[in-house]
Amino acid sequence: MESGFLTEILSLSWISGLALCALFGVLLVFSENRLRPYLKWFVVVGVFLPLLSEILVLTNGFQITDRPILGWIWPRDELGSIHVGYGIDLFTYGITMAIGLAVILRAVIYPLPRLIAPSLLIGVTGLFLCWSAKTYGLAMIGLVLAILSGGMAMIGSYQDADDDHWIAQFLKRNVIGLVIAFIGSFGLLSLGCTLDFTDASIEAWTKQAGEVSLQVSISMVLIGLFLVVTPFTTQSSLAKKNRLHVVDFCLFLAIFPAVSALSIFQKFHAHLLTTGTLQIQGVVSSVALLFLIVPLFFKSKAIEVFKHYCTLFPLIALTALSYSGVWPFYILTLSFVVFSLMSAFLISSPKNGWSTGLLFFAIYGWMGGFGFSAASGYLQLFQQSEEFLPYLIPAAIGLLLMQVKAWKIFLDYQKTAETGVSPWWKLLSLQILLLIPLGMIYTGTYSGGALSAGIDTVPALLEVPWVKFYHDKLPQIDEQEFIISSSIHWVIFILSLLIAVFTQPKPNEEGEGLSRRFPRVRGWVDSGMGFDRLHDYLSSQFEAAGFHLKETISKNVWERALPAVFDGFFSAMRSFGGRLDRLSAALSSEKMKVLIEAPSKLVQLSQNGDLQWYIFFGIVWALVLLVHFIRF
């Protein structure tokens, strides 16, 4: 009883912590200047509150109960009901803990320019809500908050007209994505498919499998979320100036929206498996990944490459989810988030021995080095992809190219970064971040699953509840598959390092590379590979169509055609009246003249008003006459 009560309190403390975090964010939006000396503390306390709830859950031995799912807009059990409900599992735990710590570090280490503090709080609330949501409704609220935080952060950094390209592209892409995803989800709801991330919901989906409406609705949800995950269709913005600090760029424009949207993909994974739409998702994400890798080679500065990288990693995670399942997806997402944030902190800091070493480990871990959990993620990706052999080869080439560029970030930093001293506490805190994706926590092995059949398993670790949780989810690889997948992984890993080292530009070529050799391709890449032009072209065509329609309807019909018809009618009447007038004048009989002149004059007289009066009188008279003739 007591334990149940405690669990109840703990699960409520999570949502209360998030509510307070959001409340702090809203408070700071309106009182940022007044509270400027305390901004840092608002962020630290705000983010720490939900984390504290998680720590309490941890100390309570992970006895977590899901909150009951409730109807939000419509009664819970009725068709079309949008539900809300949440619960923390260990997938939520790892991601939120990592991002929460990184956000606290961000607030403590760097100054907080305009709107960054409230954006951090609102973004964290959004992402945490998304990952703990047990229903699509709540996850989408979280996603909205995550996107809102990105928009706010960029608006805060806005200084002149050049800045608005990024803001406009980011908001337009994400909001259009949201709208499409929502409309698709309404379709699913109308088909009777509940949008809860539960087994019962999967059954409802399975019943509808094969229905065209279901496929269309799912496609809309996927397309909408895909637009949020990646700037695939608005790549030109990647070539534009962005004033956000590199850590903020990574958080607001990549991690908050994309990782939030990825959580929805993950939670719908079983649903998508039953409806056979997972492969389409995989093909789309692989193609988009290849498209986004190309521009990477036309960027020379480490920060530019890094920013581009931030928009790529969610796509790799999505590809892993499509082909290999939830575990590799999760572990790669977690690794990417931690290592990209670490790299962001480091490449924006002065160079010294510690920072260079830490950056090396960040890249090493990111690329799936021995001892880090990403290694296991990559191995799973290649192992599971056997059945998707046609996609495996381009995926392997893509990964090779990306890893080459990742090593170049490190090499470029080593060469070009200014030497300086970083405070010890900053470096120490980054080392704590480095511990989060350690292979031991997720695989119970020293190597992070990089060795066959768990020969390096640490039995004592498997008794720790959370290690056991992750370890139990880890799919097993047989000996032969392991040899193939680990060969591919390590060949890519080592080859990429060698290529990066041996293809370093000469001093006089630095910062140029492919851009210098292929300026037209660079221009094409910078303009978003034609997507933006297509978008601009379509927009201008729609605007022109709207203009013509408006002109046609308003000018031609209302202002020209209709008055012309009535003018014609009244001209004819006038002419008729004139003829009658002339006829009456021509008639010699005075009596006849009076007889004809009177109606003629009446017609003339009636023309002295505005056009509409005639319509009005005409209609009213017609109605009066009709009333007269009505018989019941």
Added chain:
Amino acid sequence: MSVMVFFPVLGALMQTWSPRPAFSRWAALIASLVSSMSGLILVVGIHLGWAENPTKTVIPWMSSYSMNYALTVDGMNSLVVLLICVVFPLIIITEWYRSNARRGLHATLLLLQTSVLGAICAQDLFLVFFFWVLIGLPAYFLVGIWGGEEREKAAFKQIVISSISNAFVFLGILLIYYALDPHTFLIESISSAKLAETRFSLFNRELPVQEISFALIAVGLALRAPIWPFHGWFKQVALQVPSTLFVALHLAGLPIALTLFTRLGYTLFPNLIPDVAMGIIVLGVVNLSMAVFSMLAEKDFRGILSYLSLAYSGMILLGIGTASSPGMVGASFQIFSIGLGISGLGFVAEFLHHRRRSYDVDQYGALIRKVPFLGVICAIFIASVLGIPGLVGFVGNSLLFIGQFAIHPFLVLGVSVLFIMMTGFLFQTYRKLFLGADTAGEKMEPFTLREAAYFFPLVVAMILVGVIPGPLVEIVRPTVVSLLQAMR
């Protein structure tokens, strides 16, 4: 209910007592607020069980002609009542410092508040007609006196259309009245089954009362709503009046006309609805398409608002045409949410016009640096119009699409394309106003307390109803369900 409907008239009469501006303003605001508070208490009371759903007042008025003073607040009109109660006092606050014929303006606005509340609550067809006609008068004066250079032309068009609309509605009502024996105007006493059987003779041809009266009333309401193809006058009126007065005119048009259409359509002509449902939906799509395509080329803020009103009349028709409970509740919420959205954006336009004397969106830029709060508030209004979760527009949009998807899934795809185009356009407009280059380069006065006072309630209402829509849904849904059950 009577206090809610008629208290603004008292405020209008009080305008004659003293020429002092302060007296005029406060008398108008207090009268409007008393009415609004009565409405709010009534709607909250229905939710809390203090009042019944529906709450009725029926008093014989002219018994010999079976005319009654019958008012009701139920699920069908409670959201419109709420909308009017929230927005009308704010319109008076926005017009606080207007010097041109101030007392007349206040009296006209208060009279408009009475007439729209009366029209929406009336349960007797003659009383509906009485208030419906009354709406036309203050609306005419608002355009004719406080409009722009071509105000007389616009006001003339408006009154002509109103008169034609009145004639259609009246004839439709008369047909119903005479078709029943004993004659009655009281809506709850009218038997739709009997109405369906009755026919009348015109030029020796037997015609069905139900179909003809439905068509007459529908055309009459469509003229004023406005619905395509009768919308041309509305744009002209919009371009002549200050945007705050446009808000009042919008509230007197679309919400009233479409709510009356739903109430009368589903109560008096339930067996016709399935036959005309597809027509209503097609009309909805045409409205939405025309509005979205026309909107893309619009630069005047008030023009954009008028097309937004037309576009959402299309969306609402889509909901009404589904004849399903989510669709109809969604339509009801959409009337409420677009009312709040247009009010908010109208007030934003007036805020800007007050400082730069222009409604042209191209004349603005980089406002986010000068008035950041306005940027936040305007983003909330646009997000609500677009149906972003956590705001009231989401409730309406989601229910509308859910209702629509179940019946015409592929139509929803077409509507989605139009909706996405509208989303893109509204973002473009926001970008022109708040980002980009500042074309004028002037400084802009910051928010005043009065300006914050008229934006704040709108933002609160949008968020509150968006986050906790349950209580209002549970007021609207039982009425809708009972109407649908009666229809089936």
